[in-house]
Amino acid sequence: xxxxxxxxxxxxxxxxxAEFLLSKGYEVLGMVRRTSTINFDRIRHFQDQVxxxxxxxxxQVSLISILEQHHPDEVYNLAAQSFVPTSWEQPVxxxxxxxxxxxxxxxxxxxxDPKIRFYQASSSEMFGKVQxxxxxxxxxxxxxxxxxxxxxxxxxxxxxxxESYGLFACSGILFNHxxxxxxxxxxxxxxxxxxxxxxxGMERELRLGNLDARRDWxxxxxxxxxxxxxLQQPEPDDYVIATGETxxxxxxxxxxxxxxxxxxxxxxxxxPRFMRPAEVDLLVGxxxxxxxxxxWQPTVTFRELVRIMVDADLEALQRNAHVPHITxx
Ligand code: NAP
Ligand code: G4F
Numbered sequence: 001x002x003x004x005x006x007x008x009x010x011x012x013x014x015x016x017x018a019e020f021l022l023s024k025g026y027e028v029l030g031m032v033r034r035t036s037t038i039n040f041d042r043i044r045h046f047q048d049q050v051x052x053x054x055x056x057x058x059x060q061v062s063l064i065s066i067l068e069q070h071h072p073d074e075v076y077n078l079a080a081q082s083f084v085p086t087s088w089e090q091p092v093x094x095x096x097x098x099x100x101x102x103x104x105x106x107x108x109x110x111x112x113d114p115k116i117r118f119y120q121a122s123s124s125e126m127f128g129k130v131q132x133x134x135x136x137x138x139x140x141x142x143x144x145x146x147x148x149x150x151x152x153x154x155x156x157x158x159x160x161x162x163e164s165y166g167l168f169a170c171s172g173i174l175f176n177h178x179x180x181x182x183x184x185x186x187x188x189x190x191x192x193x194x195x196x197x198x199x200x201g202m203e204r205e206l207r208l209g210n211l212d213a214r215r216d217w218x219x220x221x222x223x224x225x226x227x228x229x230x231l232q233q234p235e236p237d238d239y240v241i242a243t244g245e246t247x248x249x250x251x252x253x254x255x256x257x258x259x260x261x262x263x264x265x266x267x268x269x270x271x272p273r274f275m276r277p278a279e280v281d282l283l284v285g286x287x288x289x290x291x292x293x294x295x296w297q298p299t300v301t302f303r304e305l306v307r308i309m310v311d312a313d314l315e316a317l318q319r320n321a322h323v324p325h326i327t328x329x
Contacts, residue, residue, distance in 0.1 A: 242285020
């Protein structure tokens with residue numbers, strides 16, 4: 001039975017990847033950091049099928065101990081400070097987690113067992129002020145946030161450890177991917193949660209920032225499958241994972257409000273508090289390498305994604321589930 005360690009298992013992608021690997025017969029280890037309140041909402045339904053181990057990307061000894069004690073065959077590094085606006089407020093901490101954390105983990109692998117296969121969660125945010133449309137593996141990076149800068153470091157240190165030490169280290173350059181488990185501060189879930197609240201009479205407006213920004217939005221479960229496929233190849237490599245379609249934040253609003261029979265213009269208010277110091281205006285990925293070499297392709301369209309998220313929010317609110325109201329960016 002292959003064994004995989006997931007850092008960031010409590011996050012959106014970590015929870016989907018754990019379920020995917022369990023379905024493939026893996027023994028799954030999930031690294032969690034100590035918190036005063038348990039935050040296992042996304043993993044509770046399969047928690048008894050995985051082994052949770054305590055560790056932190058800031059603490060190298062914890063990483064080395066986990067590898068020494070549990071001997072995983074594959075390590076998926078999904079942990080990060082992943083919210084772009086926070087990276088301007090906490091740029092040093094973002095660099096510690098999202099950039100140097102990658103080196104701590106790669107070095108732990110090099111020291112304990114260089115045969116471990118490693119996946120790094122790189123990001124389309126690295127393309128930032130895009131130098132080509134669409135973006136592929138050869139497009140130069142021009143990050144526009146401390147988060148993007150940190151991810152560029154994480155990407156190149158992964159390539160460097162592959163080339164310096166022969167590690168089987170892959171970097172997946174994933175474009176935005178969403179779903180009902182997305183954090184409520186990200187724009188897609190902020191919109192669908194507000195649409196559900198407005199539809200149910202619990203709220204009257206939705207305050208957003210830049211409505212013109214365009215993203216290539218896919219469905220998170222499709223994207224974790226690509227991570228696994230990368231580690232099953234004969235050679236390590238880097239891959240762009242994207243749908244190849246781009247939509248604006250306004251189009252996302254049109255689709256989400258329209259789905260429940262409302263006109264977004266009656267509810268959306270632009271608020272300068274949600275504008276960014278530097279914006280990524282347009283992302284659209286070219287995943288032809290992943291299609292050709294991994295046989296990967298997305299299965300959920302933009303319209304289906306919006307509907308899946310709106311339906312999930314409506315259902316959660318109608319069940320009276322605890323869906324906290326978003327009060328910050
Ligand atoms: P997410 O929901 O924000 O999850 C982040 C995870 O990282 C959480 O489990 C969090 O744990 C953990 N974490 C944060 N700092 C840590 C630390 N110092 N030590 C250990 N764990 C730590 O992010 P996601 O959307 O699943 O994304 C997964 C990865 O893919 C991230 O690296 C993100 O930057 C990258 N990425 C995401 C997208 C996307 O569209 N979702 C696109 C490209 C790349 P807590 O629960 O304790 O906070
Ligand atoms: O949903 P977002 O916060 O995601 P963003 O910044 O694209 O980052 C996400 O995708 C990256 C991959 O490209 C990941 F690496 C990263 O970890 C994260 O998962 O914002 C999307 C767009 C931005 O242009 C933002 O300015 O939506 C715009 N936006 C407009 N109003 C807003 C809002 N974003 C947020 N979060 N909140 C708003 O009110």
